[in-house]
Amino acid sequence: SKNKSSSTMKLPPGPRKLPLIGHLHLFLLRSSDPARRILRDLALEYGPLLYLQLGNVPTIVVTSREIAKEIFKTQDVNFANRPSLLIGEVMLYNNTDLAFAPYSDYWRQSRKILTQELLSMKRVQSFQPVREEEFLNLCRWIASNEGSPIDLTDRLFMTMYDIITRISIGKKTGLHADFIPVMKQLTDASMGFQIVDYYPSNWFLRKFGGIRNAQRLHHKLDEILEKILTDRQANNNAEKMHEDFLDVLLKFHGNAAGAEYTSLTSNNIKAMLSTIFNGATDTSSVTLDWAMAELLKQPKLMRKAQDEVRTFYDKRGYVDESITNELTYIKLIIKETLRLHTPGSLLLPRVNKEACMIAGYHIPANTQLFVNAWAMGRDPNYWKDAEKFIPERFLDSSLDFRGNNYEYLPFGSGKRICPGITFGIANIEFPLAMLLYHFDWVLANGVTPEEMDMTEHNGAVSTRAQHLDVIPVLKRPLPSK
Ligand code: HEM
Numbered sequence: 001s002k003n004k005s006s007s008t009m010k011l012p013p014g015p016r017k018l019p020l021i022g023h024l025h026l027f028l029l030r031s032s033d034p035a036r037r038i039l040r041d042l043a044l045e046y047g048p049l050l051y052l053q054l055g056n057v058p059t060i061v062v063t064s065r066e067i068a069k070e071i072f073k074t075q076d077v078n079f080a081n082r083p084s085l086l087i088g089e090v091m092l093y094n095n096t097d098l099a100f101a102p103y104s105d106y107w108r109q110s111r112k113i114l115t116q117e118l119l120s121m122k123r124v125q126s127f128q129p130v131r132e133e134e135f136l137n138l139c140r141w142i143a144s145n146e147g148s149p150i151d152l153t154d155r156l157f158m159t160m161y162d163i164i165t166r167i168s169i170g171k172k173t174g175l176h177a178d179f180i181p182v183m184k185q186l187t188d189a190s191m192g193f194q195i196v197d198y199y200p201s202n203w204f205l206r207k208f209g210g211i212r213n214a215q216r217l218h219h220k221l222d223e224i225l226e227k228i229l230t231d232r233q234a235n236n237n238a239e240k241m242h243e244d245f246l247d248v249l250l251k252f253h254g255n256a257a258g259a260e261y262t263s264l265t266s267n268n269i270k271a272m273l274s275t276i277f278n279g280a281t282d283t284s285s286v287t288l289d290w291a292m293a294e295l296l297k298q299p300k301l302m303r304k305a306q307d308e309v310r311t312f313y314d315k316r317g318y319v320d321e322s323i324t325n326e327l328t329y330i331k332l333i334i335k336e337t338l339r340l341h342t343p344g345s346l347l348l349p350r351v352n353k354e355a356c357m358i359a360g361y362h363i364p365a366n367t368q369l370f371v372n373a374w375a376m377g378r379d380p381n382y383w384k385d386a387e388k389f390i391p392e393r394f395l396d397s398s399l400d401f402r403g404n405n406y407e408y409l410p411f412g413s414g415k416r417i418c419p420g421i422t423f424g425i426a427n428i429e430f431p432l433a434m435l436l437y438h439f440d441w442v443l444a445n446g447v448t449p450e451e452m453d454m455t456e457h458n459g460a461v462s463t464r465a466q467h468l469d470v471i472p473v474l475k476r477p478l479p480s481k
Pocket residue numbers: 098099100111119275276277279280281283284287343344347348349409410411412413414415416417418419420421423424425
């Protein structure tokens with residue numbers, strides 16, 4: 001064909017690279033900044049399709065909706081693979097965790113189980129009592145601290161961990177106490193840039209740069225999950241109010257579910273439970289935390305949100321999850337929070353199987369792809385007053401987060417789009433409504449809304465650097481059930 005000339009084989013632009021480390025120095029030099037910011041600044045300088053060499057790993061970074069659209073529309077299958085990272089390989093059962101799995105039959109099968117059996121609307125609704133009970137417990141604790149400062153951030157994270165754990169492995173047992181801290185470490189480790197991943201064939205780095213720690217964490221995790229699994233299999237016919245994820249997954253163990261699905265091994269089930277925990281906890285709690293922070297920062301918005309919830313629920317006297325769908329303003333707040341504080345800022349990395357052309361540039365096979373959803377979410381070319389928190393911007397807008405508006409991709413897009421959107425939103429919407437319905441909130445230590453420090457923590461998930469220190473004032477009594 002006509003485009004094999006050397007000019008069409010041009011790589012996308014990027015800064016000058018150094019021997020051996022390529023562009024890694026750009027990250028080392030700004031080690032106090034999160035990668036999403038460094039990559040956004042590079043895009044401003046070199047353009048929306050950026051080429052970087054991270055150690056030995058060729059990488060492109062996309063920061064425009066047109067190029068994101070081109071990739072997700074025309075190269076979706078080609079980019080449906082994930083790079084093999086140390087954490088996925090060592091900790092997550094040799095990349096059989098869904099989020100890290102290569103694009104394969106195994107991925108297809110386990111994604112089907114996840115979307116159809118675990119994260120369907122019906123299943124998500126079936127966990128309503130768990131969410132209600134755990135958040136009611138939280139509200140009771142908050143009410144018991146009325147008038148004194150509390151660390152709301154910590155409590156929101158703990159409550160979310162409890163909910164996801166109960167939904168995954170059932171009623172609280174002693175194992176929860178072991179499970180949560182190990183899973184927390186796993187979530188931290190799997191979100192970060194790890195230097196060892198940029199020299200995949202370097203045995204020295206692998207040996208000394210993380211593999212031992214990953215193995216140690218893996219053994220701990222495996223021991224706990226194995227115990228949970230065998231306990232459950234031993235007590236299979238115990239009385240149960242709700243099926244949890246483990247019950248569902250065990251139906252696929254050893255092909256009990258029949259020919260429509262491949263069977264899951266014990267390791268597969270353990271990997272799936274890890275996936276869910278990893279994908280669901282921090283993303284949901286950090287969104288809730290940012291939403292509360294933004295409302296505390298702008299008391300007018302807080303009042304508007306509280307008015308909506310209180311007008312809506314005052315007849316019943318409590319927040320009922322089955323009708324949260326009608327909370328228009330709460331929905332706008334969540335949309336805006338996901339725009340300005342995109343938790344999975346760079347999505348999860350992908351890698352292409354075959355060489356291809358994107359935006360007129362040559363992309364060699366096995367190039368790692370980051371889509372900077374966080375940067376697009378605050379790009380002034382797409383958003384008016386892009387850095388301001390304005391929920392009303394979504395009022396008369398058809399923009400949604402289901403992967404078809406490429407400047408707004410908090411859940412990603414295409415084949416690897418987050419399968420947990422419905423579940424994730426349910427875990428945010430209802431708790432937010434409940435916190436706003438029952439309590440008024442005052443910043444602790446005499447901090448004024450203007451003085452609130454909204455700095456982001458330098459981590460892969462965009463948490464706030466400061467915790468929410470607030471004083472609760474009970475405004476609506478808690479249900480006594
Ligand atoms: C506010 C909440 C959440 C946000 C912002 C979020 C965000 C994301 C993002 C950005 C991706 C990468 C998509 C891509 O590569 O295009 C992803 C993937 C994924 N998420 Fe979520 N997520 C959330 C909640 C959840 C929940 C509740 C679950 C499960 C229980 C979940 C499970 C997963 C899984 C398994 C993947 C990998 C999918 C695959 O590789 O095929 N997420 N999520």
